[in-house]
Amino acid sequence: MGSPGNDYKKIIDVLVRAGSGDLTTEITLSTDDPNLNAIAREFNKMVNKLKATITELRESNRQMEAIVKRLERIFNNSGDIILFINKYGAIVEINKRVKDILGYEPDDLKGKHFAKTGLIFSEEIPDLLERFKVAVKKAVIKDKLNLTCITKEGVKLHMEAGLRLLKDEEEVEGIIVVLRNVTEHIQSDIRLKEEKEKLRSIISSIEDLVLIVDKDLHLVEYYESPSSRENFILASVKGYAGKSIKNFFQSRLLRK
Structure with missing residues (x-):
């Protein structure tokens, strides 16, 4: 039969290790003391449960990291500009596509209020600010709207904006915006209308x-x-x- 004093030391030693994050050692006692053995059994059960929980958490983290990486690839490889505007109007995230379409680096725009970036045609800003105010306050927003964006070189582009509210329970945290360049489509419509008018003029004769x-x-x-x-x-x-x-x-x- 072992000495209770030695078993106390074992328990204390393992507890100290566990406190520092080392869960590799279980308590093995040589005493017949029922109280000490009960402590050892319960501690070993707790350690095994912690090990299982840690393993599950690591697997969950691995899966979450994989999901985040996939979302980042989708975010950055999208053919459209995707941005997240918080409830104060600041651009929190914006993907790399903004460089290809509007000529701006994402870091040039992050942290700025969307109305002060120079991206939006000035005459449209008051209406957009009012829409944004209503969206944040009343959690109501149109799914789509058309607006005019200005490239870094000063070229006007017609954009279609898809809008989604991001909410934490009932409170609006911000708006996810997907900007699609529809300039070519609109210009094609204009040319088609012009050609139709020419055709009507010819046919009228x-x-x-x-x-x-x-x-x-x-x-x-x-x-x-x-x-x-x-x-x-x-x-x-x-x-x-x-x-x-x-x-x-x-x-x-x-x-x-």
Whole structure:
């Protein structure tokens, strides 16, 4: 039978090690003292539970780190500008895409109020500030809005902003903004409208009914001249908007 004094020393030694983070040693006693053995058993159980918990935490941390890395890759490799604006209006995070689209380094913009970065066309700032104020105060925001951004070189770009509130329970912590450059799309629409106006101008000089169809003979548009407004074909063809006019002409030929 061992000396209780030695067993006390063992217990104290292991407790000191555990206190410093060393959980590799369990208490093994040589005494038959039931109280000391009970202390040793409970301590060993506690240590084993702590080891299991630490292992689980390490695995959770490993998985969390992997998720964070994936999110960082998505964040930085996105084709759009992604930024997080806190409830005070300061840009907390912004991805590297801002350099490609607007010419700014992310660190040039972090920490600045979004309205004081020079990114936004000045005439649109008052409306955006009011929208931001309402969003933070009432937790209400539109999903999308259009705005004009200014590149570092002073070029205006048309942007579509996707907006999402970031909330901690019911309190708004900030807004996640996804900015997409739609300049080319808008310019294409403008050019298309201009071409349509030119086409209308040309067609207006034609005295007959003009039909525009796609490759499948679906009626896309029709243009009527003053002289064609009484044309019986015009009255009939109006019902074919968006439909194939192939059968329409076949039926008229058969009547003849």
